[in-house]
Amino acid sequence: MSSKDGSHATSSQSVQPAVPSPALSEQPNQTGYASKDKYLFQPPITVDLPQMSREEHRIEWKRISCDFCRRRKVKCDKRDPCGQCSISFRDCVYSERSKRAVKRPKNSSSQLDAMEKRLKVVESNQFYPSPAIDVTTITPSSTLPPPIKAPLHINKNGTPKKTDSEEIGKYTTAHHFIEHGEIEFHGTSADRTFMEGLIEKLGDSSMTHQRIPVDGSVPGLFQSDARCLDEVPLPGRDHAVKLVEAAFDAQVLLHIVHRPSFDFSFNMIYSLEPREYSLKERRFLPLLYAVLAYGSLFVDPFVERLEYDEVIKQASRYFIKSKQLQDLATCNDLVSMQAIVFKNLFLIYTTRTPFCYTYLCTSMSVALRMGLHRSLNNTQDLISREISKRVFWALKLLSSEVATCVGLPTLVNDEDLDQELPLELNDAYIYKGKATTQPPNEVCYSSGLICYSRLHNILHKVLKDIYPRKGRASTEVCGSMNYTVRIEKIQEVEQELEKWATMIPLGYRLGTYYQGPAIQR
Structure with a gap:
């Protein structure tokens, strides 16, 4: 074996190949590259790597594996090109990965303790009915008779025409409603319904300018300092x-x-x-x-x-x-x-x-x-x-x-x-x-x-x-x-x-x- 081969054999013992090493008698040599060997040849890397700074190491560590290594499910050394791509004489390809859904942070221990404490208090008072205002169960009364369906009147263009009872019902339903435990009454003039009808016809553009800023505060009635x-x-x-x-x-x-x-x-x-x-x-x-x-x-x-x-x-x-x-x-x-x-x-x-x-x-x-x-x-x-x-x-x-x-x-x-x-x-x-x-x-x-x-x-x-x-x-x-x-x-x-x-x-x-x-x- 020539000196070149000897030097190569000596250097190959100092670096471990990326693939599992076969038996010593089955080690392929450079002259037998075209033989019918079933093992891939990993060219040894003898160059000593320079010491990277902490910032460079952080940036290098954040790099993801190339597509070839991920597809073969092997460990990528994250170089450019990496060892696996160098064997196949290809460039490392990094496809743009889809953005994953951001996971919501888990509740802290204090929040979990507060929730557990609140649950224990509710369970200890379960013999009491629920509070008077609870929006989760506010539903129309089941004792009311079922609504009577009025006959539909068809216009000339084929669209159903609203009857007088439906128009009256539209105004009456806008008089009183409850939302998040809050009660509001709009009176019998149905001005709110009239304005909502105008907004539906004219679009959602603002018809009037706000006279008071959104973040502005108005003094409350009988409110102390x-x-x-x-x-x-x-x-x-x-x-x-x-x-x-x-x-x-x-x-x-x-x-x-x-x-x-x-x-x-x-x-x-x-x-x-x-x-x-x-x-x-x-x-x-x-x-x-x-x-x-x-x-x-x-x-x-x-x-x-x-x-x-x-x-x-x-x-x-x-x-x-x-x-x-x-x-x-x-x-x-x-x-x-x-x-x-x-x-x-x-x-x-x-x-x-x-x-x-x-x-x-x-x-x-x-x-x-x-x-x-x-x-x-x-x-x-x-x-x-x-x-x-x-x-x-x-x-x-x-x-x-x-x-x-x-x-x-x-x-x-x-x-x-x-x-x-x-x-x-x-x-x-x-x-x-x-x-x-x-x-x-x-x-x-x-x-x-x-x-x-x-x-x-x-x-x-x-x-x-x-x-x-x-x-x-x-x-x-x-x-x-x-x-x-x-x-x-x-x-x-x-x-x-x-x-x-x-x-x-x-x-x-x-x-x-x-x-x-x-x-x-």
């Missing part, structure tokens, strides 16, 4: 339960909450961290602070070992916190409306009556905007429907009573509403999809609201017939306005009062059954 926002922590769980019970006992005639739903949200608030609150818990916080403020007015200061001024000061802090967490002008859900009612109850006990009249009229306008004065049962579940009835009638009774005290007109007339009275059932028998029968010997708290509303109907008749504001011929005597009223009108009112007294529910008649302190008050 945000710079005065102080941290008002929630009281301890036991003390909060005592304040909640005091608040509900003080307004037993205005039963506006669904107690199982309230207790469910209450347990969620005290079981989760503030950073773990969802939209439902954040909506519930203003209601909870308003209930705590109202309940603080009825706790015994001697039992709490506090001065009366300290109790009122703490109640005012809860009230201010509830007001800061909620904007009255943007209220569009039932939980927020419940918070508004409790804030009005707090003001009735602590503020002058003319100011309460202004607040109640503003709150009633929000309820009208949400459509709570209409009986639209096909868009709400049973719990939300009952809460809507209770909230509206509570606001109507309060505004009517305060308006009578200050001698001002009421905001809503009976001719403008068709909302039904609440069901005479306790909360434990009202579910989202059905209502069960209540035992006859159990006191129903909703009966107090219904009986109270009947008494207000008699009050309205007294104001209309006995103390009219206009339409009566009067004479001025000694600086006062005097007018005559027929005795038959007074006797008619007396008869209605006697009839009302006989219709008082048995649980609300003093001396007939044992009543709790709340009903006795």
Whole structure:
């Protein structure tokens, strides 16, 4: 063997070939390249590689394998050309690979812990019904009759023509809708539907310029300065339960909450961290602070070992916190409306009556905007429907009573509403999809609201017939306005009062059954 061959054999021992080496007797040599050997020859690489910098090594490491190595499923040395392509005398080809879908980052351990904690809290409170506002189950009532299909009228061009009933139905469906727990009422003018029809015909181009920037903010109605926002922590769980019970006992005639739903949200608030609150818990916080403020007015200061001024000061802090967490002008859900009612109850006990009249009229306008004065049962579940009835009638009774005290007109007339009275059932028998029968010997708290509303109907008749504001011929005597009223009108009112007294529910008649302190008050 020549010196050239010897040098080649010596150098071949220092470098391992890319393919598995056969036995020593079967090693091919350079002179036998054209022989019938079944093994491929890997030319040895004897050149020492220069030391690459860290940045060059990072760039080289990121290179992918060439198409030839990937197709043969062999390891590519990622050189240009690589060893496998050098054997076949070909260039390395790197085809453009398709972009893979970016994987979403997995939840961190803190997020997983928060989700597990929330799930445990929900499971521990599973004996309570779901909260009053839950958009996942808001479906049309299954008790409604199936819609009647109207006959289609065909135009000359072959397209079906909409009937008058379909046109009317289009406007009525736009009056009231619920989306993500929010309620909105568009009135009977159907202006929104008219504008949507114009947009469909003219296209989606903007017809008017925006007068207010998207990111601009407008001061809220009755909204306090945000710079005065102080941290008002929630009281301890036991003390909060005592304040909640005091608040509900003080307004037993205005039963506006669904107690199982309230207790469910209450347990969620005290079981989760503030950073773990969802939209439902954040909506519930203003209601909870308003209930705590109202309940603080009825706790015994001697039992709490506090001065009366300290109790009122703490109640005012809860009230201010509830007001800061909620904007009255943007209220569009039932939980927020419940918070508004409790804030009005707090003001009735602590503020002058003319100011309460202004607040109640503003709150009633929000309820009208949400459509709570209409009986639209096909868009709400049973719990939300009952809460809507209770909230509206509570606001109507309060505004009517305060308006009578200050001698001002009421905001809503009976001719403008068709909302039904609440069901005479306790909360434990009202579910989202059905209502069960209540035992006859159990006191129903909703009966107090219904009986109270009947008494207000008699009050309205007294104001209309006995103390009219206009339409009566009067004479001025000694600086006062005097007018005559027929005795038959007074006797008619007396008869209605006697009839009302006989219709008082048995649980609300003093001396007939044992009543709790709340009903006795």
